[in-house]
Amino acid sequence: MDNINKNLYSTVGLNIKKIRKVRKLGQEELANMISLSRSSVSNIESGKHQPSLSVIYELAAALDCELHELLPSVKTFNTFKSLIEDKYLNVITSKYSNMSNESLNFLKEILQDDEK
Structure with a gap:
C-alpha cells in the first residue's frame, strides 16, 4: 500500500473511531450493526484494514453520519x-x-x- 493510501485509510479509521465514540458505541456494537467482527472494526479504525466502499457506506449509515464525515477532505x-x-x-x-x-x-x- 502506498503512503498516500495508507494515510487516507488511517484518517478514515480515525474519523470512524471519533464518531463511534461520540455516539457512545463500542466496537462490538458497531460491528454487530453491519455484520463485521469486532476485530475488523478495530483494524479499520487503526488503518490496518482497507474497507471497501460499500463497508464505508454501511459504517456511515450505522453511525448516522454523512459519508464525507468519514472521508478525508x-x-x-x-x-x-x-x-x-x-x-x-x-x-x-x-x-x-x-x-x-x-x-x-x-x-x-x-x-x-x-x-x-
Missing part, C-alpha cells in the same frame, strides 16, 4: 500527496546534490512512477 489528500512528493525531492537532493535540476526532476518522476 480534498485539502488533507493534497497535503498527504505533497508531503510524499516533497519526501522524494528531499531524498534525491540530499543524496545527489551535485546533479542538475533536470536530472533531479527525472529521478523524482521515476520514483513516483515506481510506486504506481
